[in-house]
Amino acid sequence: MKWQLWRRTHDVLMIASSLIAQWLPAETAVAQQTKPNILFILADNVGYGDIGVYGGGELRGSPTPRIDRLATEGLRLTQFLVEPSCTPSRAALMTGRYSIRSGLSLVAVPGTPFSLPEQEITMAEMLSEAGYATAIFGKWHLGAQVYSQPQNQGFEEFYGIPPGDTWDAFGMIRQGRQTKSADIALDEGPHIVEAKLGEPLRLVKPYTEEVRRGIDWELVDHGVDFIRRQKAAGKPFFLYLPISRTHFPNLPSKRFEGASRIGQFGDSLMEGDAIVGAMLDALKELGLEDDTIVIFASDNGPDGPGASRFGTDMPDMGTTGPYRGALGDVSEGAIRTAAVIRWPRRITPRSSYAMFSIMDFFPTLAHLAGGNVPGDRPIDGIDQSDLLLGQNESGRREHLLTFVGSELVAVRWKQFRAYFVDVVSGRSGPGGATLMGGVGSSAAPMNGYPKVFNIESDPQEEHNIGEMYNWVLGPLLKAVEEYKATLVQSPNPPAANMTKF
Numbered sequence: 418m419k420w421q422l423w424r425r426t427h428d429v430l431m432i433a434s435s436l437i438a439q440w441l442p443a444e445t446a447v448a449q450q451t452k453p454n455i456l457f458i459l460a461d462n463v464g465y466g467d468i469g470v471y472g473g474g475e476l477r478g479s480p481t482p483r484i485d486r487l488a489t490e491g492l493r494l495t496q497f498l499v500e501p502s503c504t505p506s507r508a509a510l511m512t513g514r515y516s517i518r519s520g521l522s523l524v525a526v527p528g529t530p531f532s533l534p535e536q537e538i539t540m541a542e543m544l545s546e547a548g549y550a551t552a553i554f555g556k557w558h559l560g561a562q563v564y565s566q567p568q569n570q571g572f573e574e575f576y577g578i579p580p581g582d583t584w585d586a587f588g589m590i591r592q593g594r595q596t597k598s599a600d601i602a603l604d605e606g607p608h609i610v611e612a613k614l615g616e617p618l619r620l621v622k623p624y625t626e627e628v629r630r631g632i633d634w635e636l637v638d639h640g641v642d643f644i645r646r647q648k649a650a651g652k653p654f655f656l657y658l659p660i661s662r663t664h665f666p667n668l669p670s671k672r673f674e675g676a677s678r679i680g681q682f683g684d685s686l687m688e689g690d691a692i693v694g695a696m697l698d699a700l701k702e703l704g705l706e707d708d709t710i711v712i713f714a715s716d717n718g719p720d721g722p723g724a725s726r727f728g729t730d731m732p733d734m735g736t737t738g739p740y741r742g743a744l745g746d747v748s749e750g751a752i753r754t755a756a757v758i759r760w761p762r763r764i765t766p767r768s769s770y771a772m773f774s775i776m777d778f779f780p781t782l783a784h785l786a787g788g789n790v791p792g793d794r795p796i797d798g799i800d801q802s803d804l805l806l807g808q809n810e811s812g813r814r815e816h817l818l819t820f821v822g823s824e825l826v827a828v829r830w831k832q833f834r835a836y837f838v839d840v841v842s843g844r845s846g847p848g849g850a851t852l853m854g855g856v857g858s859s860a861a862p863m864n865g866y867p868k869v870f871n872i873e874s875d876p877q878e879e880h881n882i883g884e885m886y887n888w889v890l891g892p893l894l895k896a897v898e899e900y901k902a903t904l905v906q907s908p909n910p911p912a913a914n915m916t917k918f
Contacts, residue, residue, distance in 0.1 A: 454654050454655075454705060454708055454709040454710070455656070456640075456696060456709055456711045457657050457658065458696060458711070458714075459507075459715070460660060460663065460716070460755075461556065461584065461660065461662065462503075462716070462720050462735065463662075463663055464718050464735035464736050464737045464743075464750070465736075465737050465738040465739075465750065466735070466736035466739070467481075467663070468481050468485070468488075469482070470485045470488040470489075477679060477683065478677050478679040479676075479678070479686045480687065481689075481690040483697065484690050484693050487711065490759050490766055491758050492758045492759070492768075492805060493768045493769070494758070494769055494771070496753065496772045497714065497753065497775070498829070499715070499717050499774075499775045500717065500752060501717060501744075501746060501747050501752055501819065502523075502717050502744060503583060504516070504525040504559060506716040507558055508533060508559055511537075511540050511559065511570070512538070513777075513798035514537075514798070515820060517909055518907075519533055520534065520910040522822055522823070523913035523914070525558055525559060527582055531560060531913045533559040535564035540571075540657075541553070541567070543571070543788045543790070544655045544788055545573070546788065547783075547788035548652070549652070549653050550573060550650070550653070550655070551571055551573050551654070551657075552640075552643045552655075553572045553575050554577055554643075555578075556582075556583060557575070557581075558659075560581050561580055563617075566618065567580060568615060572614065574611075574613060574614075574643065576610075578609065578632075579610055584629065584664040584665075585664070585665060586624060587607060589606060609621040609623075626668065630671070631670050641695075644656060644705065659716075660689060660692055663685045663689060663719070664720075666681075668681065669684035670688060673687055673691070679731050680733070682731065686735070696711075706761060707762060710760045711759045712759075712778070713755070713756070715754040715755050717754065718744050718750050718753070719736060719737060720743060720744050721745075737753075739876040740876050740877070747826050749876065749878065752819060760805070763806060764806065769810065771804050771810065771812025772831075774817055777800070777801045778798065780798045780801075781801045781805065784800050784802040794907055815831055815892075816829055816896040818897065818900055820912075822912050822914050823913075824838070828896055830893045833869055833886070834870050835890070836867055837867050868881045869881060869882050869893070870882065
């Protein structure tokens with residue numbers, strides 16, 4: 418049982434905490450028992466340059482006033498780093514580990530065996546053990562296997578698209594008919610599903626184009642109801658709200674159709690901003706604003722060039738701001754995006770350039786919520802609670818690795834980024850390794866020396882300084898060796914792969 422070792426450690430810590438509490442003044446002991454609520458809104462394919470406070474918004478023809486205001490009320494991270502696409506980033510978020518450690522370093526595709534392993538301990542399981550009510554409404558995308566589904570990975574409530582699917586799944590019925598390859602009946606196609614903790618999935622209704630247009634407001638309704646019930650029960654909550662905006666196809670609801678000046682992507686971005694606003698308004702109306710950590714973040718960079726879909730007049734794509742790349746690439750624009758964290762009176766509003774990985778949320782929230790980080794496996798996330806609380810402005814992270822399938826393709830150390838593969842072709846042009854095409858189709862070996870770029874002086878990664886700054890290779894490769902050392906006791910499962918058998 419994956420809980421056995423962790424629970425033993427947890428019991429020891431609980432006994433120690435009880436003994437300490439007996440010697441503390443009553444008001445101090447009570448204060449220690451107070452746990453913040455956690456609302457985590459995960460946007461989909463929102464790029465670094467899409468949000469107003471990151472250089473987009475009104476300047477791009479699609480204002481984002483609610484997220485901008487949230488950023489002025491909290492900590493805005495300008496060096497928030499993720500993995501190259503949906504599944505890897507979500508696996509890293511939920512486990513606090515590189516996605517390759519759970520075999521999910523490629524996008525989960527329906528019908529394939531790649532799925533979150535049963536023995537992984539998720540953020541929901543960690544927070545549930547700490548006394549939290551847990552719910553996910555939206556997109557899971559960590560595999561369809563029963564043991565991988567969110568209601569079997571610590572979430573007490575789940576409502577959304579099928580656990581192994583993404584937002585464009587509704588298109589399979591039309592695509593099958595168009596190509597005359599499959600004639601799928603509506604009741605046999607993808608469905609909106611729901612489940613309680615430990616229960617099997619229940620089909621709610623077919624997932625159609627019409628449902629896709631309004632799905633986020635259903636998620637809002639479920640989220641607000643969940644929060645209201647937990648307030649009545651007097652229980653701290655963890656609400657994970659992975660919304661659809663701005664994942665293609667960006668089909669806005671009727672209310673937001675034509676709202677922006679840049680087509681359906683802009684409409685979708687503005688709708689996502691309103692969704693964030695609706696959740697923030699609900700917290701305020703329920704009197705929970707000051708007691709709730711609100712996190713808004715994106716899972717990866719935006720869809721890239723050529724992303725015109727469903728007859729839209731403008732390309733259905735976001736922007737990476739000054740950085741090169743797009744969704745599925747391994748360059749800076751794919752793995753660097755927006756993140757804001759608000760906790761009134763605890764987190765001082767400000768902007769921070771500290772390096773922060775999506776994996777860091779697991780140990781950071783564990784610290785703030787009184788949860789326990791598993792000690793029986795490598796945890797790649799770093800507790801950055803002192804950064805959030807203003808006790809360490811530089812942060813505790815200096816490096817980050819990037820994987821595609823079984824390949825370690827790049828590493829960041831401070832402001833330097835090194836590539837271990839040389840790109841032959843890619844969606845982002847020469848020099849852009851891409852996940853969507855597979856490492857084998859987009860990159861070639863480097864003949865012994867990686868390419869190195871200074872992201873701060875060269876955000877488009879055009880000038881290889883590897884020969885001039887060869888001393889940088891030492892700390893870059895040290896990060897790789899430290900990761901490799903963890904594999905001796907904890908080897909990775911077979912990495913996701915759909916091209917090499």
